[in-house]
Amino acid sequence: MDYVFLIPMLPLLSFLIILFTRPIYKKAGIVGTLFTGAAFLCSLIVLFSHFAEGNYIVEANWFSLDTVIITVGLEVNPLNALMLVIVTLVSFLVHIYSMGYMANDERYATFFSYLGLFTFSMTGLVLSPNLLQLYMFWELVGVCSFLLVGFYFYKPEAKAAAKKAFIMTRIGDIGLLVAIFLLFWQTGSFELDVIFEAAQAGDIAPSLITLIAILIFVGAVGKSGQFPLHTWLPDAMEGPTPVSALIHAATMVAAGVYLVAVTYPLFSVSEVAMTTVAVTGGFTAIFAATIALVQTDIKRILAYSTVSQLGYMMLALGAAGYTAGVFHLTTHAFFKALLFLAAGSVIHAVHEQNIFKMGGLSKKLPITATLFLIASLSISGFPLLAGFFSKDEILATTYGDGRYVLFAIGLITAFLTAFYMFRLYFLVFSGNSSTEARESPSVMLIPMMVLGALAIVGGYIQTNWFGTFLGDWLETTPYSITFVHHEAPFWLPILASVLSIGGIALAWMMYVRKTTSIKESNERTGLHELLYRKYYVDELYQVVFVKGSRVIAYFWMYVDRFIIEGGAAVITGAVKRFGQAGVKLQSGQVQTYGTVAFSGLVLVLLLIAVLGGYF
């Protein structure tokens, strides 16, 4: 496994080559795709050698602080081997797709260089065996996200969204940073294994572990768009759609979930921290799902869906469902990336993002429509597709963990998910259309097909019928994580299927048959308006934090300008006046000079007389 280092290095090379060789401009896509493809191959090899050889870690000295040596390294364990495959696969597919989607963009090469930088950072993050290194890459993926959200920098919305993405996630990052500081002074190390050992040996006070775990979770909340730091993620849809698929659906936003999974030994020691994770996740899941019910922008619906699904994963992790969380992360990466790529294909064809202005596209874009349908069914938890299994696993875990309220929330969310996904699907694809649209080129369709296949079969890595391959494999982690496996009650898959199909059916009645009395009117009132306005969270933040900090800033600025500068002006003025008094003496009049000289002489004589003791 000594070539693990190639996995981050290849995308980095791709970034550097594209950055420094402007002449190959039009070939940037091919260069990027080849390098990422190679990285994907390496990840596959690493995955299979992990099956054979087990865990792997290599470290080198990076920096020394007194006697503490801070290392950098690469670690392969089940969790990050899986993440590596997901990241490089989705990145590779998005690279191919972007060759079509971005073909006419002026900054084609820049786009691919950013993708390379992102893939480097994300794989680096995943491979980190210590928290400092993880944090560094954590910030780097944030910057890549920032750069790509702001890719259309000339659009004021993109500028605002990029800034927001960076700042909101940084608020979370500070939590993680403080957690790292505290852990270092508790354990004297950034190394995960040392930290976990100390935590489980009881070397850290329980209350402190809870605090640290929650601080780490704050970092995860920022990155994974969990309530209350979720507002940046829907805005991040200003970025090009392939980016939304790669960064804001499949990989980077899942890094928060990954972070909780990585530091799971810390969380599992603290009941309070676990509950915090579960409740935040469950709340975010239903909160975002309700918002997604009424949005009209195709990408924003998917974005809220992502927020909701990430909440689902957090819920699983908080309910002691390590396997369930990681499993849903995996299947979600496939179907959500596909949803975004398919949405991109639609946008590419019709240059429109409002779903109420689309319709009947299944005839114009048959392949895109089919793939979108597969992904929608999968995310809705339609029986036997990937999402069905992972969602069931989460529900079973929550139920088994005795968190019945959260379990109920999970069920409702599942229903809402099916509804809003098919609201979207039917509005975009069913009915008749008058708009001109051409199916996307195969360079865009083929990556989508690969994801479509995975969205169908991806769930079979962990089922109660064929085997819990994923769960068994994850248990080979080098760290001590307690794996709880709850057998789902027999009625659960049935109930989940009913809810899923029920949601689809309701959407069908409302938007295809239009038979129900419930209709979505253009006049939004009451609850509808509240949901459409996303519970006014943005407005609240605008008033409290943005305006609030500006008020503080202006206060200090006026203090600076009037009190401090004023004080300074007094001093400066005094010095000046003293100087000017001196200048006046230099009048050129001999009489003045004479007076001054004579006064001085008298003074000196007096001093001598007094001090010399002549009196």
Next chain:
Amino acid sequence: MNDSFLLTILILSPLLGIVLLSIMPGDHRFINYMGVLGTVLPLGLTLIVFSLFDRSLSGVQFKEYHQWFELMTSISPNEPYTVAYDLGVTGLSVLFLMLASLITFLASLTALRIKESAKGFYILFLLLEVGILGVFASENLFLFFLFFEITLVSMFLLVGKWGGFNREKAAFSFLIYNGIGSILLLIVIIVLFVEMRTTNITELTMLLKDTDSLEFLSGSTRTWLFVLLLIAFGIKLPIVPFHTWMVRVHVEAPIAVVMIHAGVLLKIGAYGLIRFGVGFFPEQLKEMAVALAILGVINLLYGAFIALVQTELRSVLAYSSISHMGIVLLGVASFNTAGLQGAVFQTISHGLIAALLFLLVGVLINRFQTTKLEELGGVASQTPLFAGFLLAAGLASLGLPGMSGFISEFLAFLGLFEAMPVIGAVGVLGLILTAVYMLRAVLAVTFGERRTLFDNNRDLTAVELVPSAILLSIIIWIGVYPQVLSNTLQLARTLGIGG
């Protein structure tokens, strides 16, 4: 006693440029290039010192010692006070020397644009360099003070003559504040000299660390001396509320001078605080650590908040400098290896980043004739290279990992969290604010709608690109491999603290 004359040659090397410039006619077309050449020699010599510096040894290297003059006093007629010409470098000062001559060289390139009495400008510029190099190479407080004063005089003239609209006000403000700082510093030096009979820095550090020397200096005297030293260097750093002069200089001085000012001159404050404050009065520093940390947090947040609402890029950067210097104070206050190392790293790192940012501001002024944020916008579409560098510099400034700012802030806060976690928790808010004001300012310039007003502007020219690329490379180099600084620094050995 004398290892070599390398340091003397180094300090005096800018004089060669001064001599050549003064014999050239003022309107010669190569006068600016001559000025640049004048800074190349010191840079080369510093590189030699930097590479010859033996990182495996502790203590002062390249020592030079000559007795300068003696003072007879009536108090002790048999033991004259000796003032020496005393040079030498430690790991700490080697790094600052390197920073100084590099940034001076790069700044001199920026000054190629200066047309008005370029001869006088470059002569003073090189004189300033003599002062700066001398400050960092002095092993002796009197000499340190002498060179420190040289920088004051030359800065005063550079700001006052070649500055912007309010240049004279800025120059006076500079002179008065720094003059007060100098007086306080002089008092400290004289008291130490009278009581300890030496002004050699290393000797003083050793003597004062020895607790038996309490007979020379009582605890309370030391406290007062430390406070005076803190104010003297605090004005330079600057510590709020002594900062107004520095904002003026940032806004008014010519860009090349601001690069040196923000990149090197202000760093004398940090250097002095670490070398003398930490070196001479460790006990007093420990006693006042909490107060110092609170000052640091105030600096950090005060600067950040005000930077948030500035409408002009240079002011944003000026307040940003105040904010970043707060982190230096935090590192010093934590008084452990991580914190002190963080403080030194932050000083160096901010020197490089500030120089890069102001270099780019210079380009902005040259192309767009404005630094007002509301008048700018969308320059990324016309000058992508410039926009890329500005964004990179902004990211470096807000502490992006992989660049020098991150490891510096990380270490400083790591240290602080061991010593004073609560103050640390307040301080980290500054890191969020930094991101907010930095992105606000940088994106206001580069992102947004394209302004046709600025059409047909040239992107970075070679003479701008090369210095920017050099600075950015070093910033990234330190960020990726920070050992490059700590290898030379050997902080524990230099200051005799830590493990």
